[in-house]
Amino acid sequence: MGEYFNVADIFGEDVFSDKVMQERLPKKVYRALKKTIEEGTQLDLATADVIAAAMKDWAIEKGATHYTHWFQPLTGVTAEKHDSFITAPNPDGTILMEFSGKELIKGEPDASSFPSGGLRATFEARGYTAWDCTSPAFVRHDAAGATLCIPTAFCSYTGEALDQKTPLLRSMEAINTQSLRLLRLFGNTTSKRVTPSVGPEQEYFLVDEKKFLQRKDLIFTGRTLFGAMPPKGQELDDHYFGTIRQRIASFMKDVNLQLWKLGVTAKTQHNEVAPAQHELAPIYAEANVAVDHNQIVMQTLKRVACQHGMKCLLHEKPFAGVNGSGKHNNWSLATDDGINLLDPGKTPHENVQFLLVLTCILKAVDTYADLLRESAADPGNDHRLGANEAPPAIISIFLGEQLQDVMTQLISTGTATHSIKGGVLETGVKTLPDLTKDATDRNRTSPFAFTGNKFEFRMVGSRDSIASPNIVLNTIVADAFCDACDLLEKADDFDTAVHDLIKQYASEHQRIVFNGNGYADEWVAEAERRGLPNIKSMVDAIPALTTEKAIQLFGRFKVFTKAELESRVEVKYENYAKAINIEARTMIDVASKQIIPAVIKYTKVLADTINAVTAAGAEVSVQTELLQETSALLSDTKVALAKLTEVTNEAAKLPEGETKARYYYEVVTAAMAELRAPVDALEMIVDKDMWPMPSYGDLLFEV
Ligand code: ADP
Ligand code: MG
Numbered sequence: 001m002g003e004y005f006n007v008a009d010i011f012g013e014d015v016f017s018d019k020v021m022q023e024r025l026p027k028k029v030y031r032a033l034k035k036t037i038e039e040g041t042q043l044d045l046a047t048a049d050v051i052a053a054a055m056k057d058w059a060i061e062k063g064a065t066h067y068t069h070w071f072q073p074l075t076g077v078t079a080e081k082h083d084s085f086i087t088a089p090n091p092d093g094t095i096l097m098e099f100s101g102k103e104l105i106k107g108e109p110d111a112s113s114f115p116s117g118g119l120r121a122t123f124e125a126r127g128y129t130a131w132d133c134t135s136p137a138f139v140r141h142d143a144a145g146a147t148l149c150i151p152t153a154f155c156s157y158t159g160e161a162l163d164q165k166t167p168l169l170r171s172m173e174a175i176n177t178q179s180l181r182l183l184r185l186f187g188n189t190t191s192k193r194v195t196p197s198v199g200p201e202q203e204y205f206l207v208d209e210k211k212f213l214q215r216k217d218l219i220f221t222g223r224t225l226f227g228a229m230p231p232k233g234q235e236l237d238d239h240y241f242g243t244i245r246q247r248i249a250s251f252m253k254d255v256n257l258q259l260w261k262l263g264v265t266a267k268t269q270h271n272e273v274a275p276a277q278h279e280l281a282p283i284y285a286e287a288n289v290a291v292d293h294n295q296i297v298m299q300t301l302k303r304v305a306c307q308h309g310m311k312c313l314l315h316e317k318p319f320a321g322v323n324g325s326g327k328h329n330n331w332s333l334a335t336d337d338g339i340n341l342l343d344p345g346k347t348p349h350e351n352v353q354f355l356l357v358l359t360c361i362l363k364a365v366d367t368y369a370d371l372l373r374e375s376a377a378d379p380g381n382d383h384r385l386g387a388n389e390a391p392p393a394i395i396s397i398f399l400g401e402q403l404q405d406v407m408t409q410l411i412s413t414g415t416a417t418h419s420i421k422g423g424v425l426e427t428g429v430k431t432l433p434d435l436t437k438d439a440t441d442r443n444r445t446s447p448f449a450f451t452g453n454k455f456e457f458r459m460v461g462s463r464d465s466i467a468s469p470n471i472v473l474n475t476i477v478a479d480a481f482c483d484a485c486d487l488l489e490k491a492d493d494f495d496t497a498v499h500d501l502i503k504q505y506a507s508e509h510q511r512i513v514f515n516g517n518g519y520a521d522e523w524v525a526e527a528e529r530r531g532l533p534n535i536k537s538m539v540d541a542i543p544a545l546t547t548e549k550a551i552q553l554f555g556r557f558k559v560f561t562k563a564e565l566e567s568r569v570e571v572k573y574e575n576y577a578k579a580i581n582i583e584a585r586t587m588i589d590v591a592s593k594q595i596i597p598a599v600i601k602y603t604k605v606l607a608d609t610i611n612a613v614t615a616a617g618a619e620v621s622v623q624t625e626l627l628q629e630t631s632a633l634l635s636d637t638k639v640a641l642a643k644l645t646e647v648t649n650e651a652a653k654l655p656e657g658e659t660k661a662r663y664y665y666e667v668v669t670a671a672m673a674e675l676r677a678p679v680d681a682l683e684m685i686v687d688k689d690m691w692p693m694p695s696y697g698d699l700l701f702e703v
Pocket of ligand 2 (some may be wrong): 201279281
């Protein structure tokens, strides 16, 4: 049953970790690097040279031949360009392996074809990558051999962000500064840094590779574009947390092994709600490391699946009518000395601080609900958010019964005097109940739930980078903290001022709190009454990025300039249009070349049968009826195909940007649905042996 290993021995063995740096770097260099990592000071070239040489030697010992600046352009996935360590041959024909500090801290990918939304055209033709030394380098082993991967930011020469990492790091700086201000107000003089902690729960599907390869839709788009529902769906809930089958278990074992070697703390694994759906969650890490690790997790899931004769589907909705995949983004704020700002705490003092943090988050989420919604938008997630079978795309916050009770009291009296569980609570006098012990997280329908000592943002799509949601979270909360601190720093009577402010925020933003069933239709109506935005699609969500409010917000904390926001809007419309265009063209291809020909063959078989049976003098009503039904659906298919072809061609002619994206959203996706309907009906009629691709049942239940 394969080799056994001790996790402690292999954990992080392919990471250029703090331990490795301590061992391999001269003390002075190590200290300089730590200072850069912890305080963001500039790294001089001489120091970088020493680090690069040590990193190279270490990587070569691990078998590395190449290095790459591993970065995250606006495609949602990572990009890399590999360079080998070799130098020009010496006169004697031998070569050296070299890697300089300059190569470590700065790279120049020929990046002209990464989406930049016009930024590079406006500012500078080429982009460059810069080492993010706060996320450790690692050696990745795959079919290409071993490669030293250096996590990097990707910018234009004039410093405009062309990637996800740059704004994420900026937003982390913002939340750090504002959180420290807040902590100081409460008398904390010891914490030096506040970092967002992030734990993303990754959902995914596994399907058999041979079946996958028979489905052009899965190959080209990552989701099925046709497919009738199988007789059995997820109604029995027998998959959820069910026993993991051997083939899957063996896959998970390899995934864990590879992740652990890369220092990713793969922690929980289980089957999810849908058949063939699973989840993997790491232990939370600092936001930028968590974002990088999540990319590693997604890549590893895909690679290992192939090694096991399977394919990993990361798409948000691979199968219509079956539960989709998300990525719950758990988020909290931690100080370098171990305080979690979202932990209710043990002393009255901490309680007031907690309530201020909490009400600031209510304010942030209520004020910028549209931005949070946008941060979870990608073409795949449109099928999970606000579509017919998914929960509505309304942002609200779940606090849980107990905390809700505290809030209600705060709003009515300004002081909470009791708690539901009996313990006496007076903010500023006694302690809050131990909320972590409360079953606060049992509401699974809330998009933004308080779960004891963190918030869980559940809208994020399974395939998307978690950078955007965390950029938004960090920035909007920094904004709320900043407003609060501006007021409180000036207050003569801090205690009164802070109580008033908590009460004010709690009452002004109580509309964002919803503890009921977020999937119920009544909630949609109720949310509308409360004036909460219900943004149904990615195309509708994108404009949130460039409202005056958003430009002010991101500008205030130097997370995005107006030009950067505008470029992102452009990139997003383009990405959306491209994604739907590929889907539409795939449908056209599959319908024309596979489905219609198969159905024609089937009608021929039926017609021949009718003749033969009639000649034999037997009853042919069933065959005749089937033939008529099939022919009618075939004709519907042809009409819908022609329509889809027409609108897809039309779409291609439109100018890039909102108009085009909107046309794809409104017209092309509607034509896609019209083509799908008769094809799915045909799948239920046509002889299974003649249907040109594996069914949902084959894909979901025969992994
Ligand atoms: P559940 O499925 O019950 O929500 P999981 O254990 O699957 O819980 O995932 C919870 C995730 O939240 C894990 O990644 C975990 O490390 C993370 N997490 C726990 N505490 C915190 C915290 N304080 N801040 C951020 N993430 C956290
Ligand atoms: Mg989970």
